[in-house]
Amino acid sequence: MALEPIKEVRGRGVHVPGDDIDTDRIIPARFMKCITFDGLGEFLFYDVRKNEDGSEKKHPLNDSRFAEATILLSGSNFGCGSSREHAPQAIYRAGFRGVIAENFAEIFFGNSTTLGMPCVSLKRADIREIAQAVEADPTLEIVIDVEKQVVRAGANEYPAELRPSARQALIEGRWDPIADLLEGRDEVAKVAERLAYV
Amino acid sequence: MGKTLFEKVWDAHTVRTLPNGQTQLFIGTHLIHEVTSPQAFGMLRDLGLKVAYPHRTFATVDHIVPTDQREEPFADALADAMIKELRRNCEEFGVTYFDLASGKQGIVHIVGPEQGITQPGTTIACGDSHTSTHGAFGAIAFGIGTSQVRDLLATQTMSLGKLKVRRINVRGQLPPGVYAKDVILHIIRTLGVNGGTGFAYEYGGDVFDRFSMEERMTVCNMSIEGGARAGYVNPDETTFEYLKGRPYCPTGAGWDKAVERWRGFASDPDAEYDDVVDIRAEDIPPTVTWGINPGQAISIEESVPSPEKVTGSERDSVEEALAYMKLTPDAPIKGTPVDVAFFGSCTNGRFSDFVEAARYLKGKRVAAGVKAIAVPGSQAVALICEQNGVADVFREAGFEWRGAGCSMCLAMNPDKLIGDQLCASSSNRNFKGRQGSPTGRTILMSPVMVAAAAVTGEISDAREVFGVRELAEV
Numbered sequence: 001m002a003l004e005p006i007k008e009v010r011g012r013g014v015h016v017p018g019d020d021i022d023t024d025r026i027i028p029a030r031f032m033k034c035i036t037f038d039g040l041g042e043f044l045f046y047d048v049r050k051n052e053d054g055s056e057k058k059h060p061l062n063d064s065r066f067a068e069a070t071i072l073l074s075g076s077n078f079g080c081g082s083s084r085e086h087a088p089q090a091i092y093r094a095g096f097r098g099v100i101a102e103n104f105a106e107i108f109f110g111n112s113t114t115l116g117m118p119c120v121s122l123k124r125a126d127i128r129e130i131a132q133a134v135e136a137d138p139t140l141e142i143v144i145d146v147e148k149q150v151v152r153a154g155a156n157e158y159p160a161e162l163r164p165s166a167r168q169a170l171i172e173g174r175w176d177p178i179a180d181l182l183e184g185r186d187e188v189a190k191v192a193e194r195l196a197y198v
Numbered sequence: 199m200g201k202t203l204f205e206k207v208w209d210a211h212t213v214r215t216l217p218n219g220q221t222q223l224f225i226g227t228h229l230i231h232e233v234t235s236p237q238a239f240g241m242l243r244d245l246g247l248k249v250a251y252p253h254r255t256f257a258t259v260d261h262i263v264p265t266d267q268r269e270e271p272f273a274d275a276l277a278d279a280m281i282k283e284l285r286r287n288c289e290e291f292g293v294t295y296f297d298l299a300s301g302k303q304g305i306v307h308i309v310g311p312e313q314g315i316t317q318p319g320t321t322i323a324c325g326d327s328h329t330s331t332h333g334a335f336g337a338i339a340f341g342i343g344t345s346q347v348r349d350l351l352a353t354q355t356m357s358l359g360k361l362k363v364r365r366i367n368v369r370g371q372l373p374p375g376v377y378a379k380d381v382i383l384h385i386i387r388t389l390g391v392n393g394g395t396g397f398a399y400e401y402g403g404d405v406f407d408r409f410s411m412e413e414r415m416t417v418c419n420m421s422i423e424g425g426a427r428a429g430y431v432n433p434d435e436t437t438f439e440y441l442k443g444r445p446y447c448p449t450g451a452g453w454d455k456a457v458e459r460w461r462g463f464a465s466d467p468d469a470e471y472d473d474v475v476d477i478r479a480e481d482i483p484p485t486v487t488w489g490i491n492p493g494q495a496i497s498i499e500e501s502v503p504s505p506e507k508v509t510g511s512e513r514d515s516v517e518e519a520l521a522y523m524k525l526t527p528d529a530p531i532k533g534t535p536v537d538v539a540f541f542g543s544c545t546n547g548r549f550s551d552f553v554e555a556a557r558y559l560k561g562k563r564v565a566a567g568v569k570a571i572a573v574p575g576s577q578a579v580a581l582i583c584e585q586n587g588v589a590d591v592f593r594e595a596g597f598e599w600r601g602a603g604c605s606m607c608l609a610m611n612p613d614k615l616i617g618d619q620l621c622a623s624s625s626n627r628n629f630k631g632r633q634g635s636p637t638g639r640t641i642l643m644s645p646v647m648v649a650a651a652a653v654t655g656e657i658s659d660a661r662e663v664f665g666v667r668e669l670a671e672v
Contacts, residue, residue, distance in 0.1 A: 019515055020391055020491050024629040028636070029608045033262065033276040035236035035283050037344075047636035075511070077392040080425070080491070081629060082608075083327035084234065085343035106395055106427050107327060110358075111343035124511070165359055169218040177357035178245070180216050181349055187213050188355055191224045192251060195211065195320075 005173040006116050009098035009144040011070030013153070014060050015131035016045070021074055022081035023108060027090040029082075040086055041093030061094075065138040073131055074101045076124070079108025088112040098144045100127060100151060100160075113166045116175045118146050120160040126151075130158070146170050200466025203319075203432055204363045204398050207338045207463060211321045213355055220357045225340075226320040228255040228350045229306045230293070232262055232284040233610065234325030238347035239287040251354045252292040256315055257284060259298065260305045262610045265573050265600035268298060277611065291351070304576020304602040307331040307544040311415065312578050314444025317456075318433035319463035323350060328544050328626065330421040333430030334414035335437055336463055338398065340428055361427060362396055362472035367403035370479035375661035377554075378413035379546060379624070379644035381405070383485040383495045385417075385477065386424040391493035394426025397472070400465065401431050405479050411440040412550040419545045420626050423492040432464040486657060487628045487642040488531055489519030494628075496531060498647070498659045504528045522630055523639050524618065531657055534641070537619035539570040539652035540633070541597065543607040546624035546645045547575025552583050555649040556591040558664035564596030565655030571613065572597040573605040597652070609634025622651035 031043040049059045056062045072091060078101035079087060088111045091099065099112065099119045112119045122130075130153045133140055143152040144160065146167055151158045162170075169175045201209075213222040230238075235257070242249070249255060262277040272278040288295035296302040296309055303309070307328055310316040318336035323329060327341035342356065349356045368381060386393075399421050406414065414431045421429025431437075438457050441447050448456045483497035494515075496502070504527035505516045520527060525534065541547075541555065552574065564570045572592045574580035580602055583589040593599050606613040607625035614634025615621055621633055621640050628640040641657060650660035660666055 018518065019511060022491070022627075022629045024608075024627070024632050028631055029610045030634070032233050032610065033274075033280060035280060036240060037237055047631045052636060077395075077425070080391060081327065081422075081627060083325060083329075083341035083343055083422075085237075085325075085345060088343075103392065103395070105392065105425065107341055107343065107422075111345065114343065114345045163359065165219040169220075172217070174218050176345065177216060177218065177220075178345075178349055178352065180218070181222060181353040181355050181357065184213050184216075184222050184355065185353070188222075188224060188250075188353060191211065191213050192354060195224065195226055 003116065003173040003176055006118060006170040006175065007147045009071065009118055010141060011097060012066070012068050012139060013071040013073055013130065013134045013142045014066035014069035015073040015134060016060050017075060019075040020077045020080055023079055023084050023087035024081055026079065026087040027084065032084060032086050037086065037089040037093065040090040041095065044090040044094040070095055070097045071142050071144065072096050072099045073127055074099070076102035078104050080105035083107040085111045088115055088117060092117050100144065102127060113169060114176055116170065118144055118162065118170055120144055120151060120162050122151060122158055122160055126158040129156070199470055200468035202363045202400060202465040202469045202471065203336055203430060203463050204338060204361065204400065207319055207321060208360060210319070216357055218357065220359050222355050223321065223358050224355050225323045225350055226254065227315060227322045228354070229310055229322065229324035229329070230255060230257045230347065231306050231326065232259045232280045234344050235287065235347055236280060236283045237344045238351060241348040242351050245352070247352045249291040249293065249351045254354060255293045255351065256296070256310070257288050257293050258296040258303050258306050258309050259284060260604045261608065263298070263603045264611050265603050265605045265613060268601050274612070301577050304578065305544045305547060305604055307419065308548060308575035308579065311335065311411070312444070312576060314441050314447035317441065317447070318437060318460035323356065327422045328419050330429045331415050331419040331544055333418040333421070333428055334411055336430055336433030336460065338428050338430065341422060361398045363400055364394070364397045364473040364475060365400045365402060365471040366475045366477065368401070368405040368477045368479055369403040370405065372405060372479045372482060375484055375646070375666040376482050377644040377646065378409060378416040380482055380485045382417045382420040383487070383492065383642065384482045386420065386493050387485065387495040388477065389424055389475065391423060391491050392425040394421065394424040397426050399424070399426040399429040400471070401429060406431050407434070410550060411436060412548045415548065416545055420492065423626060433460050484644065484647055484659060484661065486531055486647065488523065488525060490522055490628060490630050492626065492628060492642060494519055498532055501528050501530050502526065532659060534657040535620065536568060536622045536651045536656055538615060538621040539564070539568055539648050540606045540621050540623040540625060541571065541645060541648050542573030542575060542605055543625035544575060544604070545626040547573060547579065549579050549582050551624065551645040552588045552592070555645045556588045558646060559595045559649050560591050562595050562653045564652045568652055568655050570597040570652040571600055571606065573600045574602050576602045606633050608632060622648050622657060624648045
């Protein structure tokens with residue numbers, strides 16, 4: 001099952017500021033009452049975007065200037081809390097193809113990589129600089145260069161960090177590991193026999 | 199050089215190195231529930247695959263199941279559909295399912311240990327971040343996403359990078375009125391909500407040596423709130439004693455052999471750790487959160503922080519948290535009025551939690567205007583609480599005694615906060631909106647502190663309310 005290599009992600013950005021943005025905030029639990037991930041995009045950040053009567057609050061994702069953004073920028077420990085894949089699924093299904101943050105919670109990072117949505121870590125000051133540039137010009141093109149591990153915004157380039165295994169998986173088109181896992185079937189059977197512990 | 203339990207279990211379960219450089223890790227036991235599994239079964243069908251090792255997967259319902267209405271169809275049509283979907287998937291793929299009629303249903307992290315499915319030296323995974331709970335038995339247990347649930351169903355393995363190991367020693371004597379919950383809240387407060395990223399936490403020291411299995415589970419449960427994907431305690435006599443005679447544990451000669459094998463997984467005395475942290479038990483106070491993540495915690499005797507006294511990005515976080523929590527900077531947390539008391543969850547919904555609180559609740563009444571609910575973590579916990587009169591103590595005090603499930607910990611069922619209600623909660627997360635209302639407020643604490651808050655109607659020091667003088671540890 002060959003997947004598309006993801007060497008770079010290119011698009012407009014939107015900055016959702018804050019540290020420790022948890023997966024409950026990204027997708028409140030009540031929207032997980034579903035048996036497929038379809039349609040989760042519209043509930044992305046629902047409770048911080050909408051009032052209880054359904055009217056819109058002031059939020060970057062409600063700002064029409066950033067309506068075409070495909071790259072999400074945020075703070076540190078992004079995606080902490082619940083392991084719900086619904087969180088990266090909601091981000092992806094809302095049209096995003098990459099996330100830039102100071103650092104990521106581990107389960108969220110893994111879930112996102114498996115969807116083929118690169119999560120790269122930038123220095124706090126660099127994220128602030130990009131956020132300011134996006135605020136000044138929402139059409140600014142941002143490039144997450146997965147292969148070279150840099151982020152470009154306009155004329156500027158910033159060093160980006162990405163776990164080596166995730167980088168490799170993305171650029172080689174192995175970000176969803178199911179095919180590789182299935183290939184190990186015979187070796188798995190041997191381990192299963194050795195570990196007949198239940 | 200000796201090895202840690204983590205390394206021994208990791209090595210024993212390594213299948214091979216994958217092309218992406220990660221390890222294909224065999225997962226001995228896979229636990230599933232109704233919320234994060236239906237999409238995975240859907241993906242499995244799309245790929246035309248079967249469950250590779252169905253006897254290694256166990257299912258139950260916990261996240262969505264109502265705790266008051268227990269007969270199907272449930273009032274919430276979506277919840278009803280999800281529960282039926284789980285039943286259908288388990289039947290079709292031959293997976294063991296502890297349903298509502300089984301007497302074994304409950305929160306997946308409580309059911310695994312009480313059935314003896316959770317065993318030392320094993321790898322466990324579940325589509326729920328609190329899977330780290332099972333580490334209390336000396337298992338390496340991971341919370342995973344739905345695509346990994348699919349990977350496990352299809353192959354019984356997943357792709358994972360090896361974690362570093364941080365040993366956390368807690369030594370000394372916990373002061374009276376200080377519980378396992380306070381220990382983990384204190385650890386998270388000290389090391390930060392992302393201090394554990396990239397690590398498994400190995401908890402040890404004489405406090406853990408004396409802890410019961412249920413206390414160890416409470417601590418391991420919240421490892422993820424400190425950013426650590428897994429947390430564990432080395433198996434010892436306490437572990438074996440807990441497991442002996444449980445339904446899925448070996449018996450007779452098989453039992454002795456198992457114990458011998460399990461013992462061998464414990465970290466060697468000369469094991470080398472990537473990091474070591476020492477904490478004095480005497481320094482741990484009854485701890486409560488004041489903010490919107492579990493690291494924003496203080497002693498019950500402290501005041502809520504003031505943004506004036508912190509700098510940089512932390513200042514923004516403090517301001518955001520105080521605004522959301524509607525708390526006054528520099529004011530004592532004690533005395534904050536409480537609307538709801540929630541007693542339960544995979545962190546603190548086990549028999550010992552109810553017993554300890556019942557000791558103090560006997561003869562007391564929940565304060566007027568406070569809605570107090572007690573939700574046993576499993577049907578087995580509910581039954582033993584009934585048999586011992588513990589459930590009646592809660593009822594007589596004015597708690598609503600409910601059926602087993604996750605309930606108001608994440609409020610996917612009808613148990614929810616309303617508006618900006620403030621909840622004294624024995625659960626694990628105080629995130630914005632976590633308990634079902636987008637403006638609802640959560641203060642995390644030990645179960646006995648929840649009981650104290652329920653009785654006084656405000657955040658209280660249980661040591662004063664109940665006259666807790668004797669040592670919590672026995």
